[in-house]
Amino acid sequence: MALDISIFETIQPSRYISFTIPNPNTSLSSPLIRIAVLDSPIHPTTSSSPTPNVAAMFVPKHRESDWVFSTESGHLQLLLTSSNIQRLILIGQQPIIAGNSDSPSVYRRPIDSESKSSLEVMLKPLVIALCPKIYFENGKLEVPILSYEDSVVSSLVLEKCVGNFVGEMLVEDVEIETTNQEREFRRRLRFKRMPNLVQTEIRIVPQTAICLDSVEIGGNNIDFKPDLGVLVHVYLVPMVASLALIGPWIDERVKVGFRPKALCLGVGGGALVGFLKTKLGFRVLGIEVDEEVLRIARKYFGLEDEDFIQLCLGDGMELMEKLAHGDGGYEGVGHIDPQFDVIMVDLDSSDLRNGVIAPPLEFIRKDVLLAARSVLSKSGIFVINVIPPTRLFYEMLINDFREVFAELYEIDVGNDENFVLIAKALPVASSISDCENNFLKILRQAISGAYMDSIKRI
Structure with a gap:
């Protein structure tokens, strides 16, 4: 059935349409070009600003099958992270499905962009036709072309699997581009429901001593091992x-x-759990809701059940409430001492259309915060990764914490996205610049001291 081009004349919030056309550039490998048009759910035009902002983006060569570029949720994330865009037009070659879909495929960043530039010229009339009529009423003649840029030089998918809670996920090894020109290799865990985000990332190194100049992702006889110390x-x-x-x-x-004790809500690949134990000497209890995620963490990310790491399958909020009510047992774990020196929370919302939110809305309940406070030691802290969709959300979160905790602190991560919110159970006076404190010396050696010095009371 022919596509009625008139449907694109107006912005319709949350509308998503994709279709294919014959490839006008015969030098490209795919006979078809895939077009996706997505209207923003959260940036509608208004009477005071009636002209919508429209942009196009061309999919990087050989990345067509990546979830970021091949799923509606991936397109939505690209749109929401493009400032003040009401319509995104995404253009790329139709992915070619190999005969054996399970065979590993290595991506390597193309050296030149000549084919993309020629495709941009050929498809310029189509891009203009996919814009709302009102877009050109104020004299606009061009549609801006956005560039997708990340640090990935090459990548190899190690495994795709499905968890009962998080859904489809993949593990991949990547080489990233660094500012110091040194080669660096990492292992990543990504969830399909949030395809443009990396859930867990760790550094990996070759298992045997070898010159890095000869190492390639997907190269023959090159095995990597996790480096849990960074x-x-x-x-x-x-x-x-x-x-x-x-x-x-x-x-x-x-x-x-005594060994200090940490409770980690949300294990993922286990980077935080492993670091707390390996570098800082903590006894760690990690709780993860998805059994398949724990399997992946053990198989690919070096996370192990051992003397000072205990992994638990279940719901973190439920565990804290059980401990707060004096039930020290949990299925599959046995008795748990309910006093922790730190609780660290790294959980996010799965409702992408409300924007990326951490923590989930259901976590911000007074009974959950009270349970967290009750299982902290007298000088304990509650640490939570926050990705606020709006400033108002963050201020409401702070007010909810003030009702339960004695003191609040924050660290601005500096990426225009994350904040670390820190709550103290009791106002215990302490100095964080005591040079005679052995733990602080170890902490400064293990991480950048800049973040330690940027802690701000709020």
């Missing part, structure tokens, strides 16, 4: 930096023979 995910370092607030308390406990 945090590379941007918000995990400031989460760990929050421990500076209770450095004296932890140091006192260590001196009398």
Whole structure:
């Protein structure tokens, strides 16, 4: 059935249409070009600003099958992260499905963009036809072409699987571009429901000593192993930096023979759990709602059940409420001591159309916060990764925390997205610059001291 081009003359919030056309550039590998048109659900035009902002984006060569470019949720994330755009027109070659869909496929960044430039010229009339009529009424003659840029030089998917809670996910090895021109390799866990975000990322190194100049992702006989001594995910370092607030308390406990205790809600690939134990000497209890995620963490990310790491399948809010009510047992774990020096929360919402939100809305309940406070030790802290969709959301979250906790602090991650919110159960005075504090010395050696120094009371 022919597509009625007139349907694109107006913006209809949340409308999503995709179709294919014959490839006008015969030098490209695919006989078809895939077009997707997406109207924003949260940036409608108004009477005071009636002209919508429209932009086009061309899919990077050889990335056509990536979830970011091949799913509606991926397109939505591209749209929502493009400032003040009401319609996004995404154009790329139709992915070619190989005979064996399970065979690994290596992506390597193309060196030139000549074919993309020629396609842009050929499809310019189509891009104009897909714009609302009103877009050109104020003298606009061009539709801006957005560039998709990330740090991935090459990648290889290791496994795709499906979890009962998180849905489809994949594990991939990537080489990333660094500012210091040194080669760096990482392993990533991504969820299809949020395809433009990396759920877990760790550094990996070749299992045997080898010159990195000869190493390639997907290369023959090159096996990698996790390096758990470094945090590379941007918000995990400031989460760990929050421990500076209770450095004296932890140091006192260590001196009398106690291991500090951490509860991690949301394990993912286990980067935070492993770092707390390996680099900072914590006893860690991690709880994850999806059993398949735990399997992936053990198989690919070096996470292990051992003397000082305990992994639990279940709901973090339910666990805290059980402990708060004196039920020290949990299925599959046994008895749990209900006093923790730190609770760290790394959970997000799965409702993408409300924007990326962390923590989930159901987590911000007074009974959940009260349960968290009750399972903290007297000098304990509650640390949570926050991705607020609006400033108002963040201010409401802070007010909810003020009703339960004695003191609040924050760290601005500096990426225009994440904040780390830190709540103290009791107002225990301490100095975070005590040079004689052994734990603080270890902490500064393990992470960037800049985040420790940027903790701000709010």
